[in-house]
Amino acid sequence: MRTPALVMDRSKILSNIRELKTALPRFRIAYAIKSNSHPEIIRLLREEGSHFETASLPEIQFLMQQGIPGEEIVLSNPIKTSETIASAIKLGVTVLAFDSLDELEKFHPHKETAQLLLRIKVPNEASMWPLTGKFGSPIEWWPDIFEYMEKHSIPLAGITFHPGSQCESVTGWENAMILTWRAIKMSQEYGLKPYIVNIGGGFPIDLGRDIPTTEEIAATVNAHVDEWAEEGFVPKELICEPGRFISGSAGYLVSKVVGTAHRDKNWAYLDCGVFNGMMETIDGIEYPTLSNATGELEKINLCGPSCDSVDKMYEAKLPTLKTGDKLIFRGAGAYTTVYASSFNGFHGPEVHFVESVRDPSDLFALVS
Ligand SMILES: Cc1ncc(COP(=O)(O)O)c(C=O)c1O
Numbered sequence: 001m002r003t004p005a006l007v008m009d010r011s012k013i014l015s016n017i018r019e020l021k022t023a024l025p026r027f028r029i030a031y032a033i034k035s036n037s038h039p040e041i042i043r044l045l046r047e048e049g050s051h052f053e054t055a056s057l058p059e060i061q062f063l064m065q066q067g068i069p070g071e072e073i074v075l076s077n078p079i080k081t082s083e084t085i086a087s088a089i090k091l092g093v094t095v096l097a098f099d100s101l102d103e104l105e106k107f108h109p110h111k112e113t114a115q116l117l118l119r120i121k122v123p124n125e126a127s128m129w130p131l132t133g134k135f136g137s138p139i140e141w142w143p144d145i146f147e148y149m150e151k152h153s154i155p156l157a158g159i160t161f162h163p164g165s166q167c168e169s170v171t172g173w174e175n176a177m178i179l180t181w182r183a184i185k186m187s188q189e190y191g192l193k194p195y196i197v198n199i200g201g202g203f204p205i206d207l208g209r210d211i212p213t214t215e216e217i218a219a220t221v222n223a224h225v226d227e228w229a230e231e232g233f234v235p236k237e238l239i240c241e242p243g244r245f246i247s248g249s250a251g252y253l254v255s256k257v258v259g260t261a262h263r264d265k266n267w268a269y270l271d272c273g274v275f276n277g278m279m280e281t282i283d284g285i286e287y288p289t290l291s292n293a294t295g296e297l298e299k300i301n302l303c304g305p306s307c308d309s310v311d312k313m314y315e316a317k318l319p320t321l322k323t324g325d326k327l328i329f330r331g332a333g334a335y336t337t338v339y340a341s342s343f344n345g346f347h348g349p350e351v352h353f354v355e356s357v358r359d360p361s362d363l364f365a366l367v368s
Pocket of ligand 1 (some may be wrong): 165
């Protein structure tokens with residue numbers, strides 16, 4: 001196996017989706033293919049009954065090439081071109097998100113077919129990778145949006161949110177479910193009849209930090225759904241869109257040390273960096289890291305192979321590294337290969353599927 005490589009554990013992908021299905025039995029799972037769109041993951045998940053979440057027309061077309069019909073696809077990107085909307089709907093993708101009046105206006109020609117979900121803005125503070133930077137309808141916008149929908153007979157199918165990726169506290173879901181209920185009640189006051197709630201992704205994986213269990217998150221979410229039922233609101237459809245939770249923990253990124261230097265600090269230059277797989281490290285994601293080196297632990301600044309200073313990852317405590325040593329990054333199955341470019345000629349990780357990874361350090365022996 002050449003490095004950089006991403007080794008994906010099939011059994012972990014399956015146990016991840018089964019864990020979510022058990023915890024959220026009323027929910028339709030739509031795997032967010034943006035996290036890792038490898039056809040083998042799509043095949044495995046489809047056999048488990050998963051549907052799929054997309055952000056663009058090319059993602060929809062890619063899924064269709066894998067035999068996924070439009071009704072099993074959700075388009076959750078809140079801002080899209082009118083052409084994308086028309087093409088998606090023509091392909092049978094009718095559940096779409098929006099978050100502003102400007103976007104809503106694009107749906108006039110599709111008001112008979114589109115099942116529109118208002119993406120509301122919810123706190124993302126508990127998340128390692130917040131998603132509120134450019135999306136989400138703040139509460140002040142809702143009255144104008146609902147009034148417009150009512151006035152122009154554009155049905156509101158439901159409400160959606162995202163608590164932020166790698167959301168590490170149940171408060172992320174607690175706050176979001178409370179705001180969702182406010183949005184449902186307010187929309188009903190405007191005569192709208194929402195019937196879908198989509199809770200997005202955000203389910204965290206083990207990155208060596210404190211995280212709630214899936215059961216704890218589900219207990220909060222399910223309790224709110226039950227409370228709504230007591231108030232007379234039983235959504236016809238509940239959706240969740242896990243990405244990282246399904247693919248992240250199933251992936252082991254294997255990399256080699258290209259060179260080392262002692263400058264202000266100890267530096268190790270790896271064959272995988274920010275531009276060819278480890279993009280999320282620029283904003284705080286750190287992967288539990290294993291090395292085949294032995295000896296005293298020291299602080300080492302990990303960086304990638306390119307000639308750009310942005311290509312710095314994070315400081316890890318590892319045995320002294322030398323050229324040729326191997327590293328394994330756990331929890332790297334999501335948002336790695338999909339971000340990788342070939343900047344400076346350094347290709348992204350080669351992907352390998354195995355039935356199961358019992359001990360990650362076994363993977364060192366596979367590296368040539
Ligand atoms: C709309 C939407 N749904 C689902 C996801 C998947 O999120 P995660 O990987 O945190 O589960 C994302 C991630 O960006 C998203 O934007």
